[in-house]
Amino acid sequence: MRNITGPPVEHDDFFDRPKEIARLQRELSNSANLRINAPRRVGKTSLVLRLCEICQQQQWTAVYLNVEDSADELSFAEKLLDSLHHGGLHPDSISRCAILFRKARQALGGVKVGAGIDLEMGEVDDPDHSTLGRALESVFRKIEADGRQVLIVIDEMPELLLAMTHQDHGQQRVGRFLHWLRALRQSYRQHIRWIFLGSIGLEGFVEERNLGKTINDLTPFILDALSAQEADAFLEKLGTDNHLPLPPDIRQEIIRRVGWPLPHHLQIVFHALVDSGVTTADAAALEKACAFLLRPENLSQFDTWRQRLEEQFSVPDATVAKAMLNHLSQHAKGRTREQLLNAIMAAHPQSEASKVEEQLGRLSIILQRDGYLMENGGRQAFRSFLLREYWQRRRP
Ligand SMILES: Nc1ncnc2c1ncn2[C@@H]1O[C@H](COP(=O)(O)OP(=O)(O)OP(=O)(O)O)[C@@H](O)[C@H]1O
Ligand SMILES: [Mg+2]
Structure with missing residues (x-):
């Protein structure tokens, strides 16, 4: 496990969270669609990436997409299709939709997608592809019929929704989009599971706008910081794997000082220990590291x-x-x-x-x-x- 202090961690850098993974798997096997309810920086993205990896080993198709930089429904749709395509799902119908979306994007030029999910695709004679929403539905119908288990994980959805609220007809479009997504989950529910997460909570966003109904089919999944025991094991592994072993009393002192053992906070305290140039992790070194961490240049x-x-x-x-x-x-x-x-x-x-x-x-x-x-x-x-x-x- 390397000492990584910012981006999501994967593979050997991921400190295993078997209880959480087992809870997630149980929910999926009960056909639940989930929204991860958790504080910032608690390790949500890393956890779902690990879940995707495990699902793939079990012959599911698991698709993860971060929609933070998507600006509207069309770019969401493009990203979703792209991810499904990379997941190896139905290249034919996906390719057809991708061509339609590209044409729509060209026709729009720089204009914002005011019609949202109801954006017309110009294929009036073909009910399956007459609007953006319908075109996507046609892909989901095929995926469902195929019978393969599919997991779709969408990260940072509230960022996309927030961006949309600032655009033309933003509030209406957000409501319509969330209702459409809910209907999609309900219509194609045999083989397709969804998980939503983000550094801004989805529930807060919808509650504030009276849109709670649009996510009431999603089961909340609570993810907390590590327990004291897990945090101790985390620090022990971090120390051993990075050539600065942490004795038990120092591990306890780090946990006490951090007060709330987010994996991210444990990683940054350890990083400060290494960075402050100590060769032995003792009480004086920890003191020095904490002071180092709070220096102005490290606060960002x-x-x-x-x-x-x-x-x-x-x-x-x-x-x-x-x-x-x-x-x-x-x-x-x-x-x-x-x-x-x-x-x-x-x-x-x-x-x-x-x-x-x-x-x-x-x-x-x-x-x-x-x-x-x-x-x-x-x-x-x-x-x-x-x-x-x-x-x-x-x-x-
Ligand atoms: N299981 C883990 N093993 C090791 N480090 C972890 C783990 N989970 C989280 N971290 C630490 O936390 C940091 C942030 O992880 P991640 O991006 O998964 O959190 P997040 O909850 O998605 O954050 P945000 O709320 O900003 O989206 C990582 O860079 C790493 O330092
Ligand atoms: Mg995240």
Whole structure:
């Protein structure tokens, strides 16, 4: 297992999570379609990539696609087809659709796809290919009829949906697209399984827009940080495989300091140990590594936590979320709801207290779900010391 601190990890770099894999497999064998409910950076993408690998070994066709850089329904469709094609599924009908989509793209030029999933394909005499949605359905009909088990994993779907909301008829198109996808899952449900995940939660996105119904067929799959025991084994392996063995007391101290053993946080503390040039991992070395990690030039690895807030929330919500985190970053032991409200009102005296209170309630649920905060004995606090220290230094 190499010391990788950012992108998803695969093959020998993946620290095995057999319990989670077994849970995922059980869900799939019960014909569930899933949405992974998990905080940021907990290892979602790496886990589903491993699942795909295992499914393929068991003769499934497993297709993973990240739709983060897709801008609209047509590019989603193109990416999906491309992935299915690479998965070796029905080249004929897929190729026909791919040609249609290419023509549609050319006809549109630089124009945005205002008609969304109902975009006309110009094949009026052919009901199977008259619109973008129908053309895709025809591919799924063939895949289902083929009888082969197929797993489709879609990562970063909320990013695509967020991008769409900023385009022409965005809200309507998002609703229509999600309804269409739900109908697709229900129509072709014998052999095709779906998993959705992302660094922005799908449930938060749909709840905010009253679209909960469009994903109510997806079973939530909860993925948490590692247990203390798993984190210990993780650190032991990381140390051994990277020529800096970590004795048990140092492993325990790393876990205590991190406070919340995300694989990513364990990887970055270990990286800081190696990078700070120590040859033996002892208490002094760990102290030095933690200080090294929080030096300004090393802080950018936490930036994703800040950037995602801006992408995910409206401007007023992002302002309050940042104010909450700014305040909590100064209080390691946390603050009560009332203390938080007072602090935000003091910083934004022109705001309406009842409105801020409502925002506070809503946002604390999302910030807890995404892994920023936890609530303990009526107090909200940062879940991770690393993130709190980062926030204190980089207050937006
Ligand atoms: N099973 C694992 N074994 C080793 N390292 C892991 C594992 N899972 C996650 N990591 C660490 O966490 C980092 C992020 O992993 P991954 O991209 O899978 O997380 P994610 O939950 O998908 O993140 P995001 O919320 O940003 O999408 C990796 O670069 C690695 O440092
Ligand atoms: Mg991910």
